[in-house]
Amino acid sequence: MFEDGPVAAVDDVSFAIDPGTILGVVGESGCGKSVTALSIMRLVQEPPGRIASGHALFHGTDLLSLSERQMQRIRGSKISMIFQDPMTALNPVFTAGDQVAEVIRLHQRASRREAHQRSIELFRQVGIPAPEERVDAYPHQMSGGMRQRVMIAIALACNPELLIADEPTTALDVTVQAGILELIRRLQAERKMAVMLITHDLGVVAETCDQVLVMYAGRIVEKAHVDKLFAAPAHPYTEGLLKSIPSIEAAAEEGSARRLDAIPGTVPSLRALPSGCRFRERCPRAIEICASVDPPLELKRPEHWAACHNPVPAP
16 A cells, blocks of 8 residues: 555456466566565555455455454465565574474474474484474574474474465575475475465476466466476567576577676556557557557467567577
8 A cells, every 4th residue: 555545566466276276476576476476375564554355265265354364274284375585484592393382382282292202203304404492493503494494394294285486585595595495396296276476486396296386466467387488489578587587508509708688677666557559568469459458368378368459489
């Protein structure tokens, strides 16, 4: 909410996550990825924000219609979330083990001893060395990768059916990132969970996800299976993102002086969106209708949706 009136951070976003699959949500900073996740969890702070309309269905139940008490029973047990920054998400005055045990005691009515033992086992499952000792460590005594593994242990403590991972490798070095992503993939496969993975890294999406949503300025602009999207993007924005990825093969062919392709311009302010298509001022394929009609998300190819009046032709 701004002084000059409400602003829609996320608008007309619709998708489904199948059990046992990983859905990647990708886009630039500020496109609405995290707000979408927080809305599902009913964690949008009111005020200044609010969920104005829509539905979030989980096994046929609209999460947006539940009371806060009812939602608390689902949060952490049926649906869990890994947040971007574990240092701010973890409580600095409680040990890591106590924070895992609290979730177990809250949702599973376990004794202190049972919750403590379960915490040690979870630490072992997420790859924390010497778990019997680490359960008594405080967050500041752990590395960034270790803290993120504690967050994963908390999220998985009650065997959720849906795990939302919001930029789970932010601020971690490359080797630690790879370990965290491999851990999420392994646990997802073992537990048959559905995972919503939010990231700005297309490489992570390619290696990890089954389906992909591409978001731009609060809207979904493309939706497809990961193989189809990377092989032949339909939306010019997605095509631009893929062209901006460094390529060892292309660099070898064209020489070390090759410049990366870039999408011209900047993301529009949500307070001053252009008429028609939100991407048209940056789009190389914009045509006359783009200035007046906001394109709906439509099926352009088999199982491949895009919000574009002049999509990229299939090869």
